[in-house]
Amino acid sequence: MAEVQLSGVCKRFGPIEALRGINLMIPDRAYLCLLGPSGCGKTTLLRCVAGLETVDAGEIRIGSRRIEALEPFARNVGLAFQNYALYPHLDVKGNLAFPLRAPRYKAQFDAEEIEQRVSSVAALLQIEALLDKPVATLSGGQKQRVALGRALIRKPTVLLLDEPITHLDARLRYEMRFELKLLQRRVGTTTIHVTHDQLEALALADLIVIMRNGVVEQVGTPDDICAHPETSFVAGFVGDPPMSLLRVELDREAGGPWLRLGATRLQPDERLARMLDSVREQHLKIALPADDISLSHQGEAQTILATVQAHEWVGRELQIVVAVDGSAVRLRTRKRLAVRIGDKLAIRLDLKRVHIFDLKTGRKLGSSVSA
């Protein structure tokens, strides 16, 4: 049993509150990603579980055992970092065996046991052929495999990964993502993986925890987080591409409700209008999926004129970022348009899948997407 439970975990660095009362339950065998922008507290949280930082308040349990006051080695966690942290003077075998050779484990792992574990972990990571090589001669992907092998060799109850593949080049990152997930499925070790890359988190995680400013914004499965964001921050942070956020005012005049965007009034459909009836706030943020924002012609319904801020090819799609009354909106098209920055484009906003948030707090007020 290796579920991980955090309750009320707080951590402060001088004036900075890095973690403000984190509550989290990670089920046994789950692959959990801690996702957020830099400074959100995700790495601090991982380091608190690892024992590389002490907590100021709160409890951390692995299974039924409280671990927040234990020495790192006594927590039975395996760690792998972005920069591998391999011992350059040792070969691959020496690096893999290192955690077993610490004096405190002398009685626990004899030479035969060490040999057996090294060969089984090497087989698991398909690095048998590299065992006698010095680590300096390995490629980035091979080094990361060795680092993962070393993290797994003591058969930890929890595997902790800090940005393990972010810095690899695109192709290799893609391959390692695949391998990492299959590896975790095979060994079944409860895993906490820190990343700032939302596509990496979506691809790997059973559960994603989105953090910001030391608090948890939302916990959910990848599909759930993308379809049902709880805050405007989450809506604008995950998805490929993420939803676009627009500041609007709720206008109840003359046959409303309308959503007013600068000088333009957008008309909600019946379902959304019903939902807006229960909204008290006047200033709102709405989130729209990229596919509900399309190129249009001036003068058509729900159409506004916007200025091109950026354009880029993403695969076979042209993604265009336009400024609409102070908000940045991302749309995509398969047309080969020759747009220039500063061009005016007529765009149509379709309100059939809109999420509505309180402008001030960012909390969800409602959504026209069924749960």
Added chain:
Amino acid sequence: MPRIEFSGVTKSYADGTQAVADLNLVVEDGEFLCLLGPSGCGKSSTIRVLAGLEAVSEGMVLADGHRIDHLPPQARDCAMIFENYALYPHLTAFENIAMPLRARRLPAQDVERRVMEIARMLRIEPLMARRPSRLSGGEKQRVGVARALVREPAMFLMDEPLGHLEAYLRVELRAEIRRLQERLVITTIYVTHDQGEAAAVADRIAVMSAGRLQQVGSFLDLLDRPLNRFVAEFIGEPPMVFLPVHRVTADSLAVKDVQIRLPEPLAAALRATDDCNLTLGVRPNDISIVTPAPERLNGEVVLVQPQGGHAIVGVETSAGPATVVVPSDVRPAAGTIVGLVFESEALHLFDSAARSLLHSRGEGGGG
């Protein structure tokens, strides 16, 4: 703003390594070109040769038809920025940007005007009084870009300028760089190993590998008409799927015992060669998942990676692993057996020398 031409440029080092081999490449006046490739491909050496930081070993570099490869760096009118910003730590952002103008003894009021103008374009006016130690990474790189461009150089060269920044900052800053380049209409060469970055900023991309230019074209050209397997493999995410094929007749192929229907241009290309060692290439976006059937290539779903809408599905087939991108309404479960169908118009075939049968005929290194 000059048109730049590399004509037969080779760069070898004293130890015998050849960083760039016989490079022929034209960068048009006002164009934004990316040099893209893995580390060690020669892309950095290429712009260092242009900037005059390295001497050419053979060949010529021309600007508007005039040779510049023998000129000292300062006479070439290139502005270059690097991954590390190389700002003067004891000077404010304003003074860092003003440095190239002061070096030219411009009157103080012109210096002030031009520094503030470029600062406005890069949205760093409020930071002008700060020293570099009080700037974030993204802000420092903006100051670096401003300093490079303030003297209105003829060419703008960047070597992995965003490499060390965080992902969201990279996205923000590359849009900023593109915006500035469009406003200033300056011939720009940008070195990167990141295809997403190249696709986002460049008019055209030159792909290099092992010192040699592989292909030049727009991102879509490279994606849809790769000349060889290197380009096919390097460009596109997720990476192209390659499957070994064998000939059934003069113009038909099979993967294992599954017949592959080829559209006419590809069938004709196949008839025209007697090469038997062929590889089929197909992009994950051009494969669909259907119910398995004896006449189809079938496989087991190994892994499903959601991507916030579409998902990336790993399938283990009898011919090897395949990756499929599926839309949001398709979510096969791991362990199920599925059939794969290829979009026949989007197939690529590579010969034993890794050249594309369809696209490499009659074309050289250029695009």
